[in-house]
Amino acid sequence: MRVAHTPPAPSQAPTRSYDRVPPMTTKPAAQTPPKEAHVLAIPENDSWEQLERDLADCQGCKLATLGRSSIVIGAGNRHASICLVGEGPGFEEDRQGKPFVGASGQKLDQIMRAIGWQRDELYICNVIKCRPPQNRDPQLDEMTVCAHFLKRQLALLKPTIILALGRFAGNFFWGTMATPKTMNQMRQKILSYHSAKVICTYHPSALLRNETLRRPVWEDVRALHNLHSQLKGEALKYNKMSLIYPEVSDA
Ligand code: SF4
Numbered sequence: 001m002r003v004a005h006t007p008p009a010p011s012q013a014p015t016r017s018y019d020r021v022p023p024m025t026t027k028p029a030a031q032t033p034p035k036e037a038h039v040l041a042i043p044e045n046d047s048w049e050q051l052e053r054d055l056a057d058c059q060g061c062k063l064a065t066l067g068r069s070s071i072v073i074g075a076g077n078r079h080a081s082i083c084l085v086g087e088g089p090g091f092e093e094d095r096q097g098k099p100f101v102g103a104s105g106q107k108l109d110q111i112m113r114a115i116g117w118q119r120d121e122l123y124i125c126n127v128i129k130c131r132p133p134q135n136r137d138p139q140l141d142e143m144t145v146c147a148h149f150l151k152r153q154l155a156l157l158k159p160t161i162i163l164a165l166g167r168f169a170g171n172f173f174w175g176t177m178a179t180p181k182t183m184n185q186m187r188q189k190i191l192s193y194h195s196a197k198v199i200c201t202y203h204p205s206a207l208l209r210n211e212t213l214r215r216p217v218w219e220d221v222r223a224l225h226n227l228h229s230q231l232k233g234e235a236l237k238y239n240k241m242s243l244i245y246p247e248v249s250d251a
Helices: 048-055 091-096 103-114 140-157 167-174 204-209 211-232
Strands: 082-086 122-126 161-165 191-193 196-201
Touching: 048 140, 082 140, 082 167, 091 103, 103 204, 103 211, 122 140, 140 167, 161 167, 161 211, 167 191, 167 196, 196 211, 204 211
Parallel strands: 082 122, 082 161, 161 196
Antiparallel strands: 191 196
């Protein structure tokens, strides 16, 4: 879904906050969600084709006018039971019109291969579909409007399990985009999103810049694999109690 805007000179310098892993005790300031948050319903008889039509040249938030080259809808297997959700397109994703194709995408592939999953078994998308200028963090008004499309994607896909990558995706599933939780508060728990189970972990870009996150991410993806096996009634590949996360009922 390419659009005709000519982007300003792009910068690859990442400035998103996952590059600056915050102190775990710091709670980000609450923001007020825009009124659009609850007014958009999922259309009856929705389809992937309808979703693509509705997203083509979307003007739903200010990111439509801030230099995007592409609307990055998602990629992968539309019959997958496993869905990975990041936060938004970066430089390379915006250029190619596909999610997770830059350095963070390579890291993600590496992580998935480590637990035996290939891209063609997965569906991958983001909370927002357009790149914020200079890779800044997505803002609440942008996420609130664009999350409507993510909800439609997930309703069409009907995944069994979801891996939320990074704080912004995590807070979407926790329902706390306006009063965001830290990753430390969201990790090592299983929550429900409709019929899917969700685990949150750090964004691969954070991992590229902070080697100390390798261990928690590795734990989380092994717990995700275990969860998938459990739901399919299969034997656990990683048979360790710490890799069987508890479910939360009040997320
Ligand atoms: S970020 Fe989402 S809501 Fe905003 S213009 Fe892009 S597709 Fe539309």
